[in-house]
Amino acid sequence: MSYKKHYSRYLAEHPNSLHFAPHSHHYWPDVTRDAQLAYWDDSARGVDHKWGTIFGERVPAVQKYLAQLLNHPYPEQFVFASNTHELLYRVISSYAPDKPLKILSTDSEFHSFSRQIRRLQERPQVELVSIATEPFDTFEARWLAAVQNQEFDLIFTSQVFYNSGVVAPDLKTWIDVVPARTQIIIDGYHGCGAVPTDLSEFADRVFYLAGGYKYLQAGEGCCFMAVPKGSQLRPEFTGWFADFENLAKPQQAQVEYADDGMRFAGATMDFSAVYRLESVLGWWYRDGLTVTAIHDYVQQLQHAFLSILDEVQHPHINRKNLLANNLSHHGHFLTFKLVDAQTVEQLATHLSEHGIETDYRAERLRFGFAIYHDVGDYQQLKNALSQT
């Protein structure tokens, strides 16, 4: 089964490329182009009234698709923003800046969190406990011990770590130990749309963050957060979308918030990415293309890729340098940790000259997999690797 026909426009632009970076920037399927035009048409037709269509039809449709995708029982708990950083900062801004704020996290969080936390640590009352994800085989035990041994105001962890593809410990193994007052944020960006995810048991407990740039294939501009049902947090960084209901009332009283996900909303944004996301999830839904099916397909690709590596016996890109804990439960990219950044850059350049697009950060080289690949495409990789 090939899915390439759904990506005809992006593939036509890159006929000689083997795009191994969908974990960074996924190709957009053809349906997203129609969605982009639909946004234009709705804007032209509706002008000022387009917001009725957006908030009355499009946003609820995407909320429903996302709830279905993640087996989350409350579609109205999903809130949208242009990026995850904005949503994350809304949660953080719910804590008074002059009070102690103790956070548990890992050393493998994406910059949207790690940079922000580094800056916040300049406040003497902010304390971060950071657990190293490596060695992976002891991470689960070390994480659980950290959760058990101290009390935190906030816990932040990825679902799948961006710098390895390793899947974080299952929420079920540690969530019961966490006191009710502790807020939990899961950065699901590398999980959502890639690894089958079931939030049904955690819908009133965790914030789940993700966005459309990667596995949801809708491009930049549509991130979202599932807000725990019944959350009473009052983000200080708040916008007027967070309380539509009371907008017409006198505004002198205490600032009120919506009781659903909109509590964490900001202000006017470009909703074209929400349209694109609707078109992708609509296609998956119509064709019965589930995350489980996508994940199975990607696992087959990863298996084929690793068989090629075993054959080629490359001095750097080989299983010895592969960062992994459990390949049968891993994200949609494979990361090789090489001797130094220079070797990585040289290899990535060589591969790119042979039409193989990867992505790298310092001494890590990442290969991502997507349903617009076929196993047969990997002959190009075999040829390129054999020539280094």
Ligand SMILES: Cc1ncc(COP(=O)(O)O)c(C=O)c1O
């Ligand atoms: C784990 C993770 N979280 C979040 C993001 C995106 O962050 P933002 O939407 O704040 O730019 C990325 C992007 O690469 C990521 O890898």
